Amino acid sequence: MLSHRGVAASGAFALLSIWYNLQVVGHIYKTVVIGAGISGLACAFRLRQLGIQAVLLEASGRAGGMVSTVRRNGFVFEAGPQCPRFPAAVWNLVRELNLEREFVAGDPKAKRYILRDGRLHLAPFSPGGLLATRLVGPQSKYRLLSEALRNSHPPSEEESLAEFVERKFGAEVLDYLADPFISTVFFGDAHKMGMESAFPALVEWERSRGSVVRGALSAYKSKRDAGKSSHLPSQRDSNAKHRGLYVTDALPSLGSFRGGMATLAEKLAEKLGEDVHFGAQVESIVATRAGNSASEAAWQIRASGGQEFSAEAVVLAVPAYAAASLLQQNAPHLSRLLAAIEYAPMGIVSSAYDRKQVRHALNGFGFMVPRREGLHTVCTFWNSSLFPAHAPQGTVLMTSFVRGAGGGLMSAPYDVFAETVEAENAKVLEISGAPIERTLWRYPRALPQYNVGHAHRVSEIREALNELPGLGLAGNYLMGRSIGDCAESGFQAAEKLRGHMRN
Ligand SMILES: Cc1cc2nc3c(=O)[nH]c(=O)nc-3n(C[C@H](O)[C@H](O)[C@H](O)COP(=O)(O)OP(=O)(O)OC[C@H]3O[C@@H](n4cnc5c(N)ncnc54)[C@H](O)[C@@H]3O)c2cc1C
Structure with a gap:
């Protein structure tokens, strides 16, 4: 038991420590999110919805990152x-x-075209379109259309997309049908992209059904049946419908905004208001302790211009190479895994x-x-x-x-x-x-790039992250590169920190 003098001394120490924190680092935030691309904006927005205070630090003068x-x-x-x-x-x-x-x-x-020998040809999206196209010859068409009638199995080691397409359909299909899509959507190189890393569903369908087409049809059927059996709307769904917020599979799938895609990021930043700091390039983050208590910060964050922030938890919503450089001192293994991701x-x-x-x-x-x-x-x-x-x-x-x-x-x-x-x-x-x-x-x-080995690296990243409860990662190298995947990764990081705050 502490004496009166001991209680007074420890009380004085606590006051001193709070005073120190306020003087040196100012306010102790619950969470600091670094990077105001779609991943970071979605994370900060969800944290706010969960009632967790978050400040968002962005190096540039605007929100949105790659969405601009x-x-x-x-x-x-x-x-x-x-x-x-x-x-x-x-x-x-x-x-x-x-x-x-x-x-x-x-x-x-809307029609998509593919260039061959200087001329535009309609991209085929149906068996009829494939029969009619001049993008590939009869042998390639036969191999594509008869895939469902043949049996094949993926190799035990992850293969590249080029190896997969050549093995199943031949080089012409790779050059004139697969490559243009891969280059457009992923900016990727088919010879480097990993099948398990970028297209795990295709590998699973071939593994379980012996055919990608049969696997896809069976997955579609299961999804449709599951949809039918859960057709009756729940209480939550019917309330949502009443308010005009009914979410169905029939969402408009493609689109933009009148003022362009930045509208989404701008509105998110507007909602977050003064909690977004622009021109704040984070130069270092330092873990000050492993645990969690309200009076002591776990992370010290230093941004350009000497700004200092203290937070109980931090989310890095920056590209993998930027996260790698910020984590070099505190988490060298995680940093090396992140640095190995090619862009x-x-x-x-x-x-x-x-x-x-x-x-x-x-x-x-x-x-x-x-x-x-x-x-x-x-x-x-x-x-x-x-x-x-x-x-x-x-x-x-x-x-x-x-x-x-x-x-x-x-x-x-x-x-x-x-x-x-x-x-x-x-x-x-x-x-x-x-x-x-x-x-x-x-x-x-x-x-x-979701190259061969990427899926394995991401699972190693997640394992390393489990050792660091007050740290979250969000971004397009984790779950997928699309804005939907980025938003999901931001939401997941927010949920992880909610769990951490509760402990
Ligand atoms: C040309 C192009 C076309 C695309 N087309 C599509 C498409 O059709 N459909 C689709 O769904 N997706 C598409 N994408 C992908 C999608 O736009 C991106 O994957 C997504 O926007 C990435 O968001 P992010 O928040 O993870 O990262 P980023 O947008 O890169 O955001 C990271 C943010 O962190 C900031 N930052 C970095 N370092 C620091 C630091 N040290 N301190 C503070 N801030 C820092 C950066 O300034 C940036 O604002 C496309 C991407 C590009 C480039």
């Missing part, structure tokens, strides 16, 4: 997602933020023309370019066909993703970079003259 929109002279230029899918996680956010009226649906059936470079050129300058009808989503065609362009989206309000009347807007791997154009002067890509578009779409507006971006590290 430039609005100029009536044009809406997108640096990131052009017409993404809105899965339930994102759609729920849209509703919670009252953004439904700002949403503009994209046509999921692909990517350039974006968004150009606007007077309608009369472009001969092509631009009737669809846009076109994809197989690597074999030897162009710098990976794909070109026809933004003004998808969202007419994103360009003034009488004009058209298109956005190209540009191959970054191999250097070359990525380090060329800006004019050369843009004009090279515009010349490639001009040839395919019969465009005359220079654009009337243009915006471009170059990302040396655009997206994480």
